[in-house]
Amino acid sequence: MNNRSTRNVRTVSRREFLACSATVASAALAWPAIVPSSVFGANAPSNRITMGCIGVGGQGSSNMRGFKGQPGCEVVAVCDVDAGHREKAAKTAGLDAKSCYNDFRELLARTDIDAVSIATPDHWHVPTSIAAVRASKDVYCEKPLTLTIAEGRTLADEVKRYGRVFQTGSQQRSGAEFHKACEMVVNGRIGHLHTMRVGISNNNRECEPTWMPQPVPEGLDYDMWLGPAPWEPYHEQRCHYQFRFILEYSGGQMTNWGAHHLDIAQWGNQADATGPVEIVGKGEFPRTGLFTTALKAEIEYTYANGVKMFLKSGGGTRFEGTEGWIYVNRGKLEAEPKSLLTSVIGPDEKHLYQSRDHKRDFLDCIRSRKDPICTAETGHRTSTVCHLGNIAMRLARPLKWDPQKEQFLNDDEANRMTRRPARAPWRL
Known part of the structure; x- marks a missing residue:
């Protein structure tokens, strides 16, 4: 599919053109009428x-x-x-x-x-x-x-x-149960949405209270692995899967699972281009050892439309409205009243982007040049909700956020936490 290559071009004489045309015409007569699709x-x-x-x-x-x-x-x-x-x-x-x-x-x-x-x-x-x-x-x-x-x-x-x-x-977002849940919410099947409840896993790895530097394993380019992060001595729990429990490289389960379940909350609340305006967080953090991300999290978010979202340990996303509720997780869709589960969205109602395969959707959009189901802007907005929760837990005080300017209101300390210096030469 790549079309960036260039070709050398030379002038073709009339005699060469006629000779070539005759050859092509003869070949066309001999070519079978049906060829393999491949x-x-x-x-x-x-x-x-x-x-x-x-x-x-x-x-x-x-x-x-x-x-x-x-x-x-x-x-x-x-x-x-x-x-x-x-x-x-x-x-x-x-x-x-x-x-x-x-x-x-x-x-x-x-x-x-x-x-x-x-x-x-x-x-x-x-x-x-x-x-x-x-x-x-x-x-x-x-x-x-x-x-x-x-x-x-x-x-x-x-x-x-x-x-x-x-x-x-x-x-x-490419899962049928999540699409159905969010489409029912945006079409008012549960009445007026007022509350969302999101569950994320607690840390699923532990580390010793003290640690010592270890030799870098053969075959690992550790300096390149660190990249823009601050230089630190190697330890096996710093790299690969467990990096996510160290704030220099990740945001813990808040970003790991929040990027899934908070993402669905954003979708159902039609907040893909915005975010909450108030955040209150309480977290439990390690006091010793290599890990630094929250062990447990409790966050309360408030959106400009009045919707409240509560995050704590657990899993999945629950939408609560004036006329019922819907809970969705992987392979699970529950609702009250139960009749919501057989509800059909009509042709004149709101239809959310539907993808049945996340990778296929990406490839199809490469050909069409249309936006896929979860764009960079959408991913950024969901990640922001995760980061806001982490910042609120670390500061342990209520925060006010402007999702248009993407700044905290009257809080220099919190605003400094929205960015980090990068180790040379990896500055953006």
């Missing part, structure tokens, strides 16, 4: 979307396999700072060493790649995504989309500026 169809080489996968550990390798299994998509390169991840992914994708990279910038420099899947640690999501859109790649980036509110605004603006297709990997 010759000129979606799977033809010229129509395939070529992808590079950046970050191919647990979730990244799953995404790679998902794209590899999609018709009309070909994974042509992989990148990871862990040689073990890189080599395993290359074997799965059937790639040779020339198509494997330690530095994502080398992969992005390839002009034969149309799009990238990014599943790095959270602190790398935005720097890698911005580099990708500036390199004319469309992007599928894992959730949570951002590490800070400020970098999220920069990313959303850059995606719009460069005209790229961008899908945030909050894949619950």
Whole structure:
């Protein structure tokens, strides 16, 4: 599908043109009337979307396999700072060493790649995504989309500026149960929405009260893994899955699961372009050890439309209205009255964007150049709700937020927490 390559052009003489035309005409008469669809169809080489996968550990390798299994998509390169991840992914994708990279910038420099899947640690999501859109790649980036509110605004603006297709990997929006729940809410099936209740998991990893630096494992480019984050000595619990429990790299379960269940709340509340205006948070944080994110969270959000949202331990999203409630989680849809479950949205009612497959939706939008179901702006707004909760818990006082200006009101300390300095040379 890539059309960025150039061809050498020479002048063709009239004699050559006539000779060529005769040959083509003869060949056309001999060509069969029916040809396989793979010759000129979606799977033809010229129509395939070529992808590079950046970050191919647990979730990244799953995404790679998902794209590899999609018709009309070909994974042509992989990148990871862990040689073990890189080599395993290359074997799965059937790639040779020339198509494997330690530095994502080398992969992005390839002009034969149309799009990238990014599943790095959270602190790398935005720097890698911005580099990708500036390199004319469309992007599928894992959730949570951002590490800070400020970098999220920069990313959303850059995606719009460069005209790229961008899908945030909050894949619950492509789940039928979530689509049905939110569509019923926006069409007033539960009456006037007044309350949302969101549950997220508590930390599912523990660390010792003290820790000592460890040797960097062979095959891990640890300095590149740290990237824009502050330099710290290596420890196995600092990297890979457990990075999410350290604030330098992530926001804990608040961003890990909030990027799913708070995202559905945003969708049902029709708040994809805005966010809450008041936040009150209470959190329990580690006092020792390597981990620094909240162990437990209790957050109260208030939106400008008067809707209250309460977050605590648990799972899923519950919408409560004046005439009933709807609860949705993965594979589960409950409601009161139960008749809501068989309710059908009519042709003249509000219909939300429907995607039945998050990756397929992204690929289809690459071809159509339309926005997918979970854009960079949407991912940024959901991530912002997560970050607001973390900031409120850390400051342990009520906060007022302007979702248009994306600033706290009269609170310099809180505003400083919307951004972080980046280690050279990784400044945006």
